[in-house]
Amino acid sequence: MNSPMAYEHTFGPAIDPVTRLGWGLGLISIFVILTIGALLLGGILRKRAARSLADPRQLTARRDAGGLAWIYVGGGVSTVVLIGCMVWTMVVTAAVSRPPGVAALTIEVTASQFWWSIRYQSADPARVFTTANEIHIPAGQPVRVELVSSDVIHSFWIPQLAGKMDVIPGQTNVSWLQANQPGTYRGQCAAFCGAQHAHMALLVVADSVPAFAAWEEHQRLAASVVGDRGQQIFQTHCGVCHTIRGLTPAGIVGPDLTHLMTRGSLAAGLLLNTPGNLTAWIANPESLKPGVHMPAELLSGEELTALVRYLNTLN
Secondary structure: OOOOOOOOOOOOOOOHHHHHHHHHHHHHHHHHHHHHHHHHHHHHHOOOOOOOOOOHHHHOOOHHHOHHHHHHHHHHHHHHHHHHHHHHHHHHHHHHOOOOOOOOEEEEEEEEOOEEEEEEOOOOHHHOEEEEOEEEEEOOOOEEEEEEEOOOOEEEEEOOOEEEEEEOEOOOEEEEEOOOOOEEEEEEEOOOOOOOHHHOEEEEEEEOHHHHHHHHHHHOOOOOOOOOHHHHHHHHHHOOOOOOOOOOOOOOOOOOOOOHHHOOEEOOOOEEOOHHHHHHHHHOHHHHOOOOOOOOOOOOHHHHHHHHHHHOOOO
């Protein structure tokens, strides 16, 4: 399937059993519909001998006519099939409720209107880092996902890797991901959370284990402090909401931008990450994503150019 949100074919053990169950129940339902339709059609088209109204015995359903056998057989087969479907569903629910082994890493995903913060946990505080709107995981290894909300109810859904999980304020829900092979898988907030609910996407990038280790080490690095005009503009106008590690102030309202240019998109999947789109987004985010909480900065053309030039160094 070419659609990035298609779930007919999946690529991980957290969702594959559900996919097989869905296909199985769908095929069983189609078979039942066709069988009932054929029996009904047969009953309609069946030729019957003419009955005499003078003989009252021909106006009643008699047990020796053989019709009850169909009810017994149909009821018995239906019961067996329904019990089988129930058992299959329970087995699938147990299989996807937790990973088969120890998770390779734990990430905390915080949903906000209308973007995602991803915090990579570690027992060593120095190895903890935060990124936004793009989750990298090692292919072939389970990843524990802790889901929290900073405002309203959201829903975390990566259809090709995992089922939906609600993200509820004041509560931590736990899910897990595992991609069988390297690739990029699109996710989406699946619960209406406000005006830009439809533009609250995220990407899961499954890297090979060596590639993920290299990405992880790079993400832990702080940004270079260059001290140019663009950096000064960022600290004055943007640092209250955004963090670039190595600079002050360090805001937590908006996404962490330390390695902004390693991400493929802007505004939670709304725009490709290009200098032109970045310029338009900073200049007037409301025109691109009405209802977004990011204010437009009143910058001159020279200041905006300098800021974008600086942000493009954040690799």
